[in-house]
Amino acid sequence: MLELADVLEARERVRETSRHTPLTYSHTYSDMTGAAVHLKLENFQRTGAFKIRGATNRVQTLSPEEQAAGVVTASAGNHAQGVALAATRAGVDSKIVMPEQAPIAKVKATRSYGAEVVLAGADYDAAAERAHEIEREEGRTYVHAFDDEHVMAGQGTIGLEILEDCLDVDTVVVPIGGGGLIAGIATAIKAKRPDVRVIGVQSTGASSAAASLEKGSVVTIDGVDTIADGIATRSIGEKTFSVIQERVDEVVTVTDEQIAMAVAHLLERSKTVVEGAGAVPLAAILFEAFDYDDGEVIVPLLSGGNIDLNMLTTVIVRGLIETGRYLKIQTVLKDQPGALEELLAIISGHRANIYAIQHDRTSRDIKMSDTEVEIDLETRGHDHVEELLEAIEDHGYAVEVLV
Known part of the structure; x- marks a missing residue:
């Protein structure tokens, strides 16, 4: 299983490519909730999301033969951009399969980072099927979006930064799609500060992790329906599930309406643009999806800011309606x-x-x-x-x- 040593090694590999993103105290959300809320602004990361960390760590561990053959992956957008930039910086050819309805902004950004983009399938899982076909046809290395220990370790570097920048942290709140992000962060945090709670959050329309924990094994749900496209996966990974079972304290869900309100709140009150997946942790705090005490130091991870403008318009209107x-x-x-x-x-x-x-x-x-x-x-x-x-x-x- 993934260990702290893997995360520490990953930090050295990703140091030149990823940024140490800001962590700032929010008077607004602290006053609203009674907790001491510190925002981890990973939406300020290169490519606009955390995925560059795991992608860079994976690409840096390829053998010379694997580098020469190139890489392929599937992604709804953020992992696509991370792999594209990491591969281009390493001189590795990349081919990215994205769902047909992937946000236009993410498709354009992925191409701008040097990757060839293939649009296929209705969601991440369908895109992944096509990517694995390309893997077999062209002999490329598949860079999994989450169920890969090198990817998980790269994402875990965020946990190290949170512990360094917020010494009195009590709880860290992390979005869950496939589980790679929270698996890496929980590994880093629990190894260094086992007293710190790690809370995972999913959309009710894509709650495979919550269902899997309830059953005790990985569950694949029939479909996903959420505005948080970055976490719209039908199942979490086998490897990530093992880590989540052991190291994550609780997994909760929030509705699309609550996510929309969190996006609108961040835009209006914090002047911060996040995508749906990035707003999920704050939504869990604002709508008390889990229990916390007055004065508790909570760090919600705003995991990305790559929201399509059309979706942003819809989310803003939904947020205005709900308020x-x-x-x-x-x-x-x-x-x-x-x-x-x-x-x-x-x-x-x-x-x-x-x-x-x-x-x-x-x-x-x-x-x-x-x-x-x-x-x-x-x-x-x-x-x-x-x-x-x-x-x-x-x-x-x-x-x-x-x-």
């Missing part, structure tokens, strides 16, 4: 002059801002003398939403909340 700051309503008005103005006067009187208005006179659900109206509104929280809806209904309008 009561975005409202879309539908109602029916008389199709006559001044009817819309009367409704808008109520809305403006309660200080709601209008984003958009859409009229529909052709709906079969209304009388020919009426018009259906949809209005997108900026609101100031759940209390404001309730106050506004009550005022509109008190004036005789039947309101349907669309989002």
Whole structure:
């Protein structure tokens, strides 16, 4: 099994390629939770995510023959970029298979680091099948995204940095996809500070680790459905599972709505951009997915910041909806002059801002003398939403909340 010595050796191999990323105290999240929250900003890492660490360590351990044959891997995006950059820096040819729906930003970035990108399959697991075909066809070395001890050891260097930069840490919170990240971090932390808790977090739509721990063996779930594409795997690794069983204290899950709110919080309050997987640890703290004490020193690992702009837009809107700051309503008005103005006067009187208005006179659900109206509104929280809806209904309008 992976040991501390492996992580220490990995640190020397990755030192020139990866960055020692910042760890900063957050007054905002400490005040919100009562804990002492320190953000580990791995989204500031080269390639925008932690994966460069494990990829570099694996590439650095290739034999001369393996280097000459090149490497291949499968990835939803971050591991792809890590392998591409690590291989290019080592003069090794790389071919990366990514899911067909991989974020465009990650595909472009992977190509920019020097790799050939092949798009195949609906998710990571399907892409991995194609990558293994290429491995056999071309004699390349497969660089696994997580179930590889060299990769796990490279990711574990984050644990060393956390212990050095936050001497009084009580709990470290880590996202789990395939398990390589948390396996490496838990190995480093438990060897040096066995009293420090290591908490793993998954999305409820991709919770293979939680299911595996409950059963006592690796479970492959039927499919994944989450905005956190970086941890959207149907199963964790056999090697990572063994480490997680022995060294991780607890694995919890959070919903996509909670992840979206954490992304929006970080963007608005901390001016920090993270992808869904990177926000998962903070979501677990904010929504108390695990128990912690007042004043407990907690380090959530913001594992990556490579979020597609289209996804970021969706996540921001979802976050605004969940916090009561975005409202879309539908109602029916008389199709006559001044009817819309009367409704808008109520809305403006309660200080709601209008984003958009859409009229529909052709709906079969209304009388020919009426018009259906949809209005997108900026609101100031759940209390404001309730106050506004009550005022509109008190004036005789039947309101349907669309989002």
